[in-house]
Amino acid sequence: MVEIDKEKCSGCCGCVDHCPVAAINVIDDEVVVDQDICMECLICTKVCPLGAPHEVAQA
Amino acid sequence: MTELYDVLIVGAGPGGAMAAKVAGENGLRAAIIERKTDIKAIHRICTMIINIDEENFAEYITYRNKRFIFPHNGFTINYDGPMRKIYGFHIITPCGNRFRIGDAIAGSKGEKPPVGLMIDKGLLNKTLVDEARANGVDVFTNTNINNVRKESDCVVITDNWGNEYRGKFVIAADGVNSRLARKLGFNKERIFLGTYKDYARAYEGVEIPEAEVLMFCMGWKCSISLAPELPEGHFHVSAASYDINQDLDAEMDRFLSSEPFATWFRNAKEIGHRTSCVSNIASPIQVPFKDNVLLVGDAGWMQETSIVGAIMPGWSAANAVTEALITGHINKEGVKNYLDWWDKYLFQPYGKRLASSGSAEIRDYLAAEDIDYLASLVPEVQPGTMNFFMIMSTIGRAFSAVLPQIQEERPDIMQKLMAMRSFPRELVLAKRRNEGCAIMS
Incomplete structure (x- = not known):
């Protein structure tokens, strides 16, 4: 699954815009991945200029 | 309802x-x-x-x-x-030569009006x-x-x-x-013209001469820009590229540790939150x-x-x-x-x-010293503007006037310029399409 590293995230919302299935939203000014919608295409990890979205092992 | x-x-x-x-x-x-x-x-x-x-x-x-x-x-x-007054746009070459669109020195003395207001x-x-x-x-x-x-x-x-x-x-x-x-x-x-990735760090305590302008630094592996921010001595430095796999951080570090830029940042401290942007350019x-x-x-x-x-x-x-x-x-x-x-x-x-924009990248053709040479050919300050299209036409006009001199003095650079100019746009766009993230539909 994909998570956002809050320390690295600038809040620019590039990943929000690029997500093909609108699985990433800004909620209370934090970028959040909706794991129910995410299909793990990893586009967000490629486009982020700060490397904030990253793949993690399923909890 | x-x-x-x-x-x-x-x-x-x-x-x-x-x-x-x-x-x-x-x-x-x-x-x-x-x-x-x-x-x-x-x-x-x-x-x-x-x-x-x-x-x-x-x-x-x-x-x-x-x-x-x-x-x-x-x-x-x-x-x-x-607010902060801005007088134009400067291209800065790797050795610190400038191609000036707008006179920041005259501007800061009140002799030239600003062309932009930072807000x-x-x-x-x-x-x-x-x-x-x-x-x-x-x-x-x-x-x-x-x-x-x-x-x-x-x-x-x-x-x-x-x-x-x-x-x-x-x-x-x-x-x-x-x-x-x-x-x-x-x-x-x-x-689709490419996926453009851009990020910036903000610094305080930066000492840059002729700083009331946007500064575009050429000769690096990515596009490096310097821009003043509202408080005195605050600047942000950004690194951007159409290649989404490029290490922007490493190139920004290389820039900041090279002269004359290292001197400008010798007392600088990174502040605040980093900003960024990634755009599908269409x-x-x-x-x-x-x-x-x-x-x-x-x-x-x-x-x-x-x-x-x-x-x-x-x-x-x-x-x-x-x-x-x-x-x-x-x-x-x-x-x-x-x-x-x-x-x-x-x-x-x-x-x-x-x-119809989208052309071969200058950095793929010209070496750092070629860019230093080109900027030295036009020492005169060009009329100030912050209008993007005027900036482009000013650059075009100034350098087409010195093409005969380049041909005479540096036919090798002239050849590189011609090769860059004639590189098919379709191939440039295809390269960016392969490297980028086209989610266009």
Whole structure:
């Protein structure tokens, strides 16, 4: 699954815009991945200029 | 059934905020929807400059009595906040040579007028939204609009919580990478020019000579820019590339540890939060209208239509929607004035040109010392401008005048320039398409 590293995230919302299935939203000014919608295409990890979205092992 | 608004505006940047203000003043039942909670917060890279006292999209903006005045279009906007004068645009070569568009030295002595005013864009947006709210416009923050559909009597937009909002018209001011433009199928007809990745660090205690300009530093593996920020001695340095795999961090470090830049930053300390932006760059849209959705600013453009290039369409679109509601033409015909305005002042003079942009990267052809040499050929300061198109034509004019000299002195550099010029655009775009992330439909 994909998570956002809050320390690295600038809040620019590039990943929000690029997500093909609108699985990433800004909620209370934090970028959040909706794991129910995410299909793990990893586009967000490629486009982020700060490397904030990253793949993690399923909890 | 939820309330039917006259107009829903998506995005509270300069374009959306201006549209909301105008909709409120015109007495429309309107709502503006923004995904951030704090409209004032800016997370994307921005130089926050408003071009003044020169032509820009057929407008000639000036600042007086705490207002930006747009005399050609016939409106003003209030701004009472911090400002910094900007005198132009400089290209800085690896050894520190400058190609100057605008005289920052004369400017800081008061001998030349500024061509841009740096402002607090967040404050500008908030001022506009507050004025809209005072005129009865509903403001929904913390709300991500993710979908749009047309029904027989209205447009329905849906947020991340599943709530629906209904409007006779929608103004999409959701910026570069506009989700509404994508969902409506606009992108299928656009030329994809690449995925542009950009990030910036902010520093205090920076000492840069001739600093009241935007500085574009050439000769690096990515595009490095330096820009002043509002407080004295504060600058941001950004690194950007069409290659999404490039290590922007490493190249920025290399830049900051090379002379003369290392000296400028020797007492500097990184501050605040990093800003960034990643854009799918696609050609401007000729007719920014579909299914009663009007696109304004970057949502219908390529990137960086600029603050004024967002405010003016926001103003025009909200007025056109008002006319449509008065005449009862809830359709394309009703908002004809906006589409004509966009075509006349944005698309025909500039949009077409941007659609054919995209060329071989100078860095793939010229070495650092070649760039140092080229800048040394034009020591004269060029007339100041902050108009992107004027900057481009100034560069073109200045260097075409010295082509014979280059041919004479450095035929090797001339050959490289010709090779770059004749490299097929299709191959440049294909390379970027392979490296980028094209989610265009």
